[in-house]
Amino acid sequence: MADTALAAPPRSPLAHAADRLAAATRASRGAIRLAELPFLTQVNVRLDAKGAAADAVGLALGLQLPLEPDTVVRAGESTALWLGPDEWLLVGPPGNERGLESRIREAAGDEPVSVTDVSAQRTTLLVTGSRARDLLAHGCPLDLHPRAFEAGRCAQTTLGRTQVVLVSRDEPRAGFWVLVRSSFAGYLADWLLDAATEYV
């Protein structure tokens, strides 16, 4: 019994929508690309940005925690998102949450930090393609124009009727990450696919 369960692959919140996202992507011929990026490591870090832990953690991660609100710092495969003046979300490839957590706790030493694995709390949708901004503008009140929301910016805001963390990726043609609470992911996928009706 235990062995069969071990063999069961993990199931992501949008596994059931993968086919529809792929079909819309194909049909749009480059206008819109939609895909779930499942199982990314996501670790929430809270610490005093002015305290000793901030630098130590940055050093241990090889990644300076961004101090400017609503910005992102990326180093290699890891990205740190500003969520608040004492709060960040570290995002990286799947399976790294324990390693990250222990590195942060070690680096902080006796300084008070909070580290919480939230990898399953939200899933990540990739929204890219030439009409990605237009698609998001159907439901996001933020100004997504490159002058206002350039690559390297992030924001906690609303999309449709749900809250999201929006990241403007700083790699060429990388588009946006939309991090959404797992329970809302199905709604948001339906919402995006419906919004894309005109582009596919």
Added chain:
Amino acid sequence: MLLIPCPWCGPRDEAEFHYGGQAHVPYPEDPASLSDEEWARYLFFRDNTKGPFAERWSHAAGCRRWFNAVRDTSTNEILTVYRAGEERPETVESRPATSQPSPANPARPALEDEAVQAEGGSGGTAPSGVEGAEPLEDGTGRGGGGETTQPFRHPTRGRIHRDTPITFTFDGTAYQGYRGDTLASALLANGVLQAGTSIKLGRPRGIFSAGVEEPNAVIQIEAPFPEPMLPATTVELYDGLVATSLPGQGRLATEPDPARYDAVHAHCDLLIVGAGPAGLAAAAAAATSGARVIVADDQPELGGTLLGTAELPDWVEETAARLDAAPAVRVLRRTTVFGHYDDNHLLAVERRTNHLGAQAPENVSRERVWRIRARRVILATGAHERSLAFADNDRPGVMLAASAHTYVNRYGVLPGRHAVVFTTNDSAYPTALELAAAGVSVQAVVDTRPEPGEWAERARAAGIEVLTGHAVTGTEGDARITAVTVAPYGESAGQREFAADLLLVSGGWNPVAHLFSQAGGKLRHDEELGTFVPDTCRQAVEVAGSASGVLDLGGVLAQGAAAGARAIEAEGYTPETPALPKPAAQPYTPAMHVFTVPGREAAPRFVDLQRDVTVDDLARATGAGMRSVEHTKRYTTAGTANDQGKTSGVLAGGVVAELLGVDISALGTTTFRPPYTPVSFAALAGRDRGALHDPIRVTALHQWHVEHGALFENVGQWKRPWYYPRDGEDMEAAVLRECAAAREGVAFMDASTLGKIDVQGPDAGVFLDLLYTNMISTLKVGMIRYGVMCRPDGMVFDDGTVIRLAPDRFLVTTTTGNAAAVLDWMEEWLQTEWPELKVHCTSVTEQWATVALVGPKSREVLGSLAPRLAVASEDFPFMAWRETAVAGIEARVCRISFSGELAYEINVSPWQALALWQALYEAGAPYGIIPYGTETMHVLRAEKGYPIIGQDTDGTVTPHDLGMNWVVSKKKPDFIGKRSFARADTARPDRKHLVGLLPEDPGTFLPEGTQLVADSVLPAPPVPMLGHVTSSYRSAALGRTFALAMIKGGRERIGERLYAPVGDRLVPVTVASPVLYDPEGARRDG
């Protein structure tokens, strides 16, 4: 929508924020030392300031920081924001109300209204299949014939596409028109003038205008999309259009609208509303600066009034082409800006495919709502021509003068053959001349002014008789006007009668100040124009063109270009100086200010055609004592129809002023409210319909529940399995079966929706001791405690379990519906009251999937899947938790019971939840395991007397009322709510207590909400109520129905008989302890 500047994230929409009440009301240092009155003052009393007011806000949908804002409560303006803990800034300045720049030339006459915004398409966003911005024909009017079927069509004039004839049906008759026609222009071309009858009096009414101000020709579209109450003057003609006239009132469609509607957010440096001469000039000045500009106009092509007068066609075309080509400019045609809200947030509706009729592509939204946030706004919304209140002024054939001009020049239609023109100002003269040139026989121009000046000479030179100092005193005709009677103004002698089928009227011009007024702008009365013009506004708004009261074309163009340049300069861009045409200066004689015209005795003089309101009706209102136009409006309904009094509002004000003998400037106008023109509910709803109406939250196990036949209950936005009926079972049978399995064997439930908050930090214990009524800091690592949270008033707010994960780390669970509220609550106290506490809270609701495994056989099932877990009661006691592998999946297992049975809550990653669930289903099969839903959960907990916060409580209930004194610590010096428990009110003996109720007939079911009374016979009202039923179920375990209720002094009534009015019966019930099942708690350990 306000734009609130978060001190961290910058300006964001108001919808991202939660309001937190008055700022700087600190939690008292020692609540215990306060008198009841002092404590009540802290709890319940807040300032109610008019003007600047410091208040707390939370950026709830953003960075979740609490901050303070000073808001002017009279203007709703946020004056400043500052971070929590900072001092309130000494002085803060309101935004000044700025005056509109004074125009170079004051009021001079020009023509027509200037475009009131418009259309779809747009640079780069028009999807394929939608007709975009291609200009309609250039106005040469060349093309095929067809005039034989359209007797009033001019052979050459107009911008219609004569090579694209269109067939449509009106009132059952098929007609032909052309692409580029409106329904109104096509009807006129076919000689159809009457487009309905009036709502109250049933009088025939004809097409009165050529635009959105139309009061009469409001028609019903029957096909292809049924839609009621559309002005025929705004309906673009398309093939297959079927419309009918209306008796003043339409019919809603009975079938669902199959079209798509959507919405989009847009941002710009400058929004220009209206693309007539002023709007185009403003856009030309801004187009190449790099500033992000949106131009919205309600017509299919740009040009506004210039389309109607056929002036400057080349400049319009060139400018439109430049705007379409400018990369930072978005031109929205067929787009009506209908609302102007706080911080330059404007709503517009773009009609994208209506004009395509049945050819509209299905995947393109029919209409789109634009939510535009503009740094600056130029309102170039033009002016509406005003009518005059003369006798029988409502017959078909009476038309606004400039509208006739538009019909001739834009649509190539003669609205009549023999016209009389009645005016108080210069603007009707060019119309008269143009109509005469187009072949209309203009019988006379009747001008109330004794000396109309140069224009009258020009008319006379063209062979038109001009009657100065005259007015129209009456009309004849039924389905169409046949004759017009005129007389010297104010006199009854000297009448003359003219045979005519068209009477054109101009009573002056009203700037379209609707949006300006909605934006908070103030209007002032302009003596020369005799109407109200924009004056001051706090928002970054400028009004240009005839909307500002400037009526001469040269002045309009210059003013528009200057406004465009000023706006983008203010945003840091460099404007260009556009090459503007220099129209020849026109003669000018001031207008005469006339509202009512005496005429034939007893003939009605209509003010509001759409509501059938006459001068006499307004006289009755003033006679009844009304002294304000807001009151006369409501008394007579003038201005309340779906045209919202566009042609009648100022006229009604003028009439009321005359009746009261006051100056109209002292009366002002009625309030302009959005929408400027009617917007359909379908457009406003957009895509938020059906499944997307509200987000549906689901757990990782949702699909399994669906596949296994669960019916669902909405809990907040969550879909939770309610019960799992088997073939033929009703809810009662399914729930009895599920309850029996949980009490006698084993059953399992998806409990993933419970809110979960990770609380970390060295002060976590201190913090939770302040939040919960009971002691949390003494909890040992590895153990779990139930806790209750109250508001400062002592009323229960939430409950749940607290798990101690580590000395400095707890996991708090909340009720399903309250997860976000509890986290906000924690953040509010931490950030605003106790920032010194080293503790952080993080939501982990969806980080964990939770399965409740319940029943006497649950230990066997768990044991078979968790070989490394010692499951015996002494090894794994009640309210302990263990980490272990369950079915090979890392899990945190908690011995918690919400049913009184031996039970476990197994928490795993949601990515593994389905594997765990399936393993439990398999391992439990030998014991008859079945899934159960929320209804069974409720029955099981109610049998044990466990309240559900929000169902059995309502925000007026203390823990003591629930009989939970044990959860209120007496040792802690303070916690939220403690001081309130010492208030006299919370100690009243007649407070309502949670008790059980047993109907004397064990089969009688008490509906939730049933009231309870003391007597077996109802006394005369008012009947004293003792309380009400909060939960009611049938119990498999008890073999009967039972209920929970909140009853006054309930604990002292246990054993008493009360009565519950159910239908027309009084059902006898016995008050009991709320714990009806296993009161000793013997089943907890299995």
